[in-house]
Amino acid sequence: MSTTNGIIGQSVKRVEDKRFITGKGKYTDDIILHGQTYASFVRSPYAHASIVSVDIAAAKAMAGVLAIYTGKDVADINGVPCGWLVNFKDGSPMMEPKHPLMVADKARHTGDAVAMVIAETREQAIDAAEAVEVIYEELPVTVNAYEAIQPGAPLVHDVAPGNICFEWELGDSKEEVDAAIAASAHITTLEFVNQRLVPNAIEPRSYIGSYDAANEKYTLYTSTQNPHLIRLLMCAFVLGIPEHKVRVVGPDVGGAFGSKVYHYTEEALVTWASKKLNRPIKWTAERHESFLLDAHGRDHITKARIGFDKDQKITGLRVETIANLGAYLSTFSTCVPTYLYGTLLQGQYTTPVINVDVTAVFTNTTPVDAYRGAGRPEATYVLERLMDLAAHEMGIDPAALRFKNFIPPFDGVNQAGYLTRVALQYDSGNYHGTLSKGLEMLGYTQFREEQQKSSQNGKLLGVGFSTYIEACGLAPSSIAGALGARAGLYEVGQVRVQPTGKVSVFTGSHSHGQGHETSFAQIVADKLGIEMQDVEIIHGDSDSVAFGMGTYGSRSLAVGGSAIVKCIDKIVEKGKKIAAHKMEASEGDIDFANGKFTVKGTDKSLSFGDIALTAYIPHVYPKDLEPGLDFSSFYDPTNFTYPFGCHIAVGEVDRETGEVALKRFIAVDDVGNIVNPMIVEGQIHGGVAQGIGQALYEGAEYDANGQLTNGSYMDYCIPRADDLPMFETATQVTPCPHNPLGVKGAGEAGAIGSTPAVVNAVIDALWSGGYNVKDIRMPLTSERVWNAMQLGSAT
Amino acid sequence: MQIHVKVNEVDYVHEVEPRLLLVHYLRDVLRLTGTHIGCETSVCGACTVHINKKAAKSCTLLAVQADGCEITTIEGLASNGDLHPLQESFRENHGLQCGFCTPGIIMTAADFIQQIPDPSEEDIRHAIKGNLCRCTGYHNIITSIKQAATKMKEEVTV
Numbered sequence: 014m015s016t017t018n019g020i021i022g023q024s025v026k027r028v029e030d031k032r033f034i035t036g037k038g039k040y041t042d043d044i045i046l047h048g049q050t051y052a053s054f055v056r057s058p059y060a061h062a063s064i065v066s067v068d069i070a071a072a073k074a075m076a077g078v079l080a081i082y083t084g085k086d087v088a089d090i091n092g093v094p095c096g097w098l099v100n101f102k103d104g105s106p107m108m109e110p111k112h113p114l115m116v117a118d119k120a121r122h123t124g125d126a127v128a129m130v131i132a133e134t135r136e137q138a139i140d141a142a143e144a145v146e147v148i149y150e151e152l153p154v155t156v157n158a159y160e161a162i163q164p165g166a167p168l169v170h171d172v173a174p175g176n177i178c179f180e181w182e183l184g185d186s187k188e189e190v191d192a193a194i195a196a197s198a199h200i201t202t203l204e205f206v207n208q209r210l211v212p213n214a215i216e217p218r219s220y221i222g223s224y225d226a227a228n229e230k231y232t233l234y235t236s237t238q239n240p241h242l243i244r245l246l247m248c249a250f251v252l253g254i255p256e257h258k259v260r261v262v263g264p265d266v267g268g269a270f271g272s273k274v275y276h277y278t279e280e281a282l283v284t285w286a287s288k289k290l291n292r293p294i295k296w297t298a299e300r301h302e303s304f305l306l307d308a309h310g311r312d313h314i315t316k317a318r319i320g321f322d323k324d325q326k327i328t329g330l331r332v333e334t335i336a337n338l339g340a341y342l343s344t345f346s347t348c349v350p351t352y353l354y355g356t357l358l359q360g361q362y363t364t365p366v367i368n369v370d371v372t373a374v375f376t377n378t379t380p381v382d383a384y385r386g387a388g389r390p391e392a393t394y395v396l397e398r399l400m401d402l403a404a405h406e407m408g409i410d411p412a413a414l415r416f417k418n419f420i421p422p423f424d425g426v427n428q429a430g431y432l433t434r435v436a437l438q439y440d441s442g443n444y445h446g447t448l449s450k451g452l453e454m455l456g457y458t459q460f461r462e463e464q465q466k467s468s469q470n471g472k473l474l475g476v477g478f479s480t481y482i483e484a485c486g487l488a489p490s491s492i493a494g495a496l497g498a499r500a501g502l503y504e505v506g507q508v509r510v511q512p513t514g515k516v517s518v519f520t521g522s523h524s525h526g527q528g529h530e531t532s533f534a535q536i537v538a539d540k541l542g543i544e545m546q547d548v549e550i551i552h553g554d555s556d557s558v559a560f561g562m563g564t565y566g567s568r569s570l571a572v573g574g575s576a577i578v579k580c581i582d583k584i585v586e587k588g589k590k591i592a593a594h595k596m597e598a599s600e601g602d603i604d605f606a607n608g609k610f611t612v613k614g615t616d617k618s619l620s621f622g623d624i625a626l627t628a629y630i631p632h633v634y635p636k637d638l639e640p641g642l643d644f645s646s647f648y649d650p651t652n653f654t655y656p657f658g659c660h661i662a663v664g665e666v667d668r669e670t671g672e673v674a675l676k677r678f679i680a681v682d683d684v685g686n687i688v689n690p691m692i693v694e695g696q697i698h699g700g701v702a703q704g705i706g707q708a709l710y711e712g713a714e715y716d717a718n719g720q721l722t723n724g725s726y727m728d729y730c731i732p733r734a735d736d737l738p739m740f741e742t743a744t745q746v747t748p749c750p751h752n753p754l755g756v757k758g759a760g761e762a763g764a765i766g767s768t769p770a771v772v773n774a775v776i777d778a779l780w781s782g783g784y785n786v787k788d789i790r791m792p793l794t795s796e797r798v799w800n801a802m803q804l805g806s807a808t
Numbered sequence: 809m810q811i812h813v814k815v816n817e818v819d820y821v822h823e824v825e826p827r828l829l830l831v832h833y834l835r836d837v838l839r840l841t842g843t844h845i846g847c848e849t850s851v852c853g854a855c856t857v858h859i860n861k862k863a864a865k866s867c868t869l870l871a872v873q874a875d876g877c878e879i880t881t882i883e884g885l886a887s888n889g890d891l892h893p894l895q896e897s898f899r900e901n902h903g904l905q906c907g908f909c910t911p912g913i914i915m916t917a918a919d920f921i922q923q924i925p926d927p928s929e930e931d932i933r934h935a936i937k938g939n940l941c942r943c944t945g946y947h948n949i950i951t952s953i954k955q956a957a958t959k960m961k962e963e964v965t966v
Contacts, residue, residue, distance in 0.1 A: 026899055026900065026902075027899065027902065029907070030898070030899040030904060030907075031899070032907075033904055033907025033910050033911075034882075034891070034895040034898050034899055034904065034907075034910060034911075034914065035842070035882065035883065035885075035886060035891070035895065036840070036841070036842015036843070036881065036882035036883040036911050037842065037883075038842070038907045038908075039841075040841075040844070040908065042841075042844075042845070043835070043841035045836070045839070135832075136825070136827065213942055214906075214908075214942060215844075215846045215852055215854055215906075215908045215909050215940060215941070215942050216844070216846065216906070216908040217845070217846065265906075265907065266906065267844070267846075267906045267907070267908025267909075268905075268906040268908060268942050268943055269906075270942070297845075299848055300846065300847040300848060300849065300852075525906050526905035526906030526907070526943045527905070528905070691902045692902065694902075695902045695905060695943075695944060695948060698944055698945035698947045698948065699905060699942070699943045699944055699945050700945075701945055702942075702944070702945030702946070703942070703945075725847075725849065725851075726847050726849060726851035726852055726940065727849065727851055731940060731942060732945075732946075733937040733940065734932070734933040734934075734936045734937045734939075734941075734946040734949070734950070735930075735933040735934055735937045737945060737946055737947075739929070739947055739950070740945065740947050763945075
């Protein structure tokens with residue numbers, strides 16, 4: 014590898030910002046194609062209903078209407094696929110009912126599409142959709158996952174008896190874990206709900222399908238996190254159209270958080286219909302559609318039990334979860350409550366035996382899939398709520414309990430990676446380090462003194478801890494494949510050195526706020542010893558970028574960035590051959606550093622630009638070498654990465670009203686090596702805000718009829734500026750030992766660590782006031798906190 | 809109906825449907841797509857523009873209501889090629905990530921700083937609570953607005 018010129022590690026200001034701050038960003042809805050038409054959908058107002066008839070006659074006669082398609086018109090087309098197979102405990106495959114593009118016979122959640130209306134203008138399409146007459150026959154509804162698996166519950170799909178998609182188990186045997194816990198000096202149990210969340214990217218999903226009849230080629234513009242994956246799924250699994258005749262473009266995307274990973278039905282529909290009409294078709298979700306249709310997150314009901322010996326060392330952990338998957342299987346829905354959840358229940362602790370049992374359930378609700386953190390926040394919530402509760406019950410300090418149970422530091426080089434009881438091998442970690450730093454930032458000793466004083470004046474002060482670990486950098490394809498993934502999880506990079514030495518980089522990663530155009534350019538400029546302005550990052554277009562798996566699971570830098578480094582290695586290697594020939598030296602005598610190829614021990618050197626020019630004008634050139642300087646690489650990681658850290662919340666509860674005020678939030682994260690500290694800090698801030706949102710403000714609420722009762726910004730509270738404090742952040746660096754950048758990923762850490770810290774802080778505040786409280790259901794509204802206080806009657 | 813508007817210092821006369829929203833007029837007719845639509849209900853603030861120098865949400869105004877008005881959108885905030893101090897400070901302080909809410913927040917803040925030139929953190933949080941951001945947790949937005957306000961005040965003093 015070449016030596017670096019030090020741009021890696023600097024808080025370089027973002028390259029992409031100029032277009033965003035001047036209003037020149039280009040999001041899908043900003044694109045207006047020549048002859049563009051507009052789609053609007055007729056959607057079921059019922060959560061479960063037979064469709065008796067659909068009458069389109071009146072709508073079709075309305076001004077501007079070009080076509081109306083119903084569920085019957087697409088009945089012969091495949092549904093959108095699920096990308097991850099999870100088996101039952103006996104090895105039989107999960108229940109996988111069709112997720113149709115539109116429904117012909119039965120609607121299974123509110124918002125299920127019954128018909129698509131296409132008109133000349135947006136307003137005409139909306140008006141005509143309202144004029145489509147659908148007669149429904151309401152069916153009994155099942156909403157709650159626990160109730161859905163009780164005998165006699167209404168069935169969502171005939172093919173899934175008992176509404177069960179799969180029953181899955183991981184870890185040690187139940188008998189072994191039960192025996193270990195039974196023999197413990199102390200047992201802590203907790204039953205709780207990890208509530209359903211709505212991702213709420215501020216940019217609604219938007220698609221334009223377009224067909225070029227002369228070239229028989231489709232183009233889909235889509236607000237997606239992974240354009241190539243959408244192309245693959247849509248072409249090969251849904252529409253059966255040739256992949257090389259489809260271009261998928263993911264332009265600027267206005268936030269995603271997982272919700273724009275999946276292949277949605279509307280993507281396939283606008284593409285399919287664009288050929289029928291021979292006109293471009295745009296569909297942009299209205300916010301109420303985002304609430305009803307963007308895949309939701311979380312929604313677990315969990316029972317957990319943890320044992321401790323007389324020295325407060327963990328003896329065993331047993332977790333049982335019912336996971337609500339909604340009405341259909343979204344693209345990655347099945348791996349979230351299994352391989353992204355159960356595998357993380359080791360946490361940062363030396364727990365000797367672990368068993369996790371998950372029942373995944375269909376209900377008449379919006380499909381659930383990965384939302385920032387995806388499975389890992391749920392696992393962290395289980396462990397970190399248990400740890401603070403256990404410490405309280407045993408009368409010991411929650412930080413001390415953690416120190417006692419941490420896995421000792423290991424760097425993955427001199428000390429082996431840590432093999433967990435739940436199928437993973439952690440790469441490197443120093444959990445003592447992040448908690449120690451967090452306690453120092455908090456001023457723990459002073460805090461406990463302050464807490465005592467505070468309880469005397471009507472306000473209850475509490476502190477909550479969360480020491481989390483996550484598995485990121487998804488993923489080694491062979492491991493993912495063995496676990497049921499139906500795709501590879503490598504990433505693709507291409508570095509094209511232009512004849513003048515300027516560099517175009519093509520990446521399969523997709524940036525939708527993460528700043529790849531900056532941090533990836535930093536890597537290239539650093540490694541090649543050139544200016545950042547001489548590097549351009551190109552992403553999001555399947556016609557420009559060879560292939561890609563996209564951005565999710567905090568994978569872009571660890572996997573996509575590593576693919577770029579692999580390309581640079583190849584460029585430097587070829588550059589050395591060219592340099593050796595030109596300077597009449599042997600290849601082994603050429604060094605490359607700071608943008609210069611030098612003959613060792615001499616003052617002879619050639620610049621990177623000289624070599625680039627020679628590669629494209631190969632007059633004096635090695636005989637056996639091809640011209641050009643352009644390499645691609647498919648990087649498949651050998652392991653996941655394991656970022657970790659410690660989050661600490663300080664909360665204050667009003668004794669009279671139960672109102673919670675978050676006073677401080679401290680995040681110490683170890684995401685391995687850092688390319689751009691400013692961007693990493695920003696990622697942590699955003700994740701923390703979403704995690705606090707779950708703890709204090711957010712939660713999708715369905716009524717018994719399956720109506721989402723808070724499906725608007727007026728009813729569903731995502732944190733506003735005056736709901737949050739300034740965050741106190743710090744980083745520790747324990748490099749990842751198995752990728753060339755030593756990076757672990759920072760996108761999800763904030764959302765994974767923060768939620769239990771906040772809930773723990775509120776409960777600690779109540780404990781400090783003498784209230785006997787074990788759990789409060791999130792979000793911790795003042796009503797819920799006040800009720801918990803009444804039930805836990807102050808002493 | 810016919811409307812006369814001045815947008816970013818340019819005069820326009822257009823025939824528009826009475827039901828056309830101002831934000832659709834700006835985006836679809838004038839092709840000023842820096843003003844975004846996040847909720848169509850005046851809650852998220854992505855559509856904030858200035859109407860007669862006051863911040864307003866353009867998704868719940870009709871284009872015809874803007875007849876005779878002077879409108880500034882994010883595209884018109886820079887003057888003579890110089891970025892507005894807010895635009896500079898958002899970049900300087902990483903006050904944006906995906907950029908979708910950014911134009912609306914900058915437009916809200918630009919109006920607010922005119923009214924309260926030396927805002928506290930609390931003032932800023934209160935002022936922008938009608939603009940939702942899902943990416944940043946607001947931390948760096950607060951810092952950006954504070955820095956721009958300080959800079960603008962210094963410029964006035966000088």
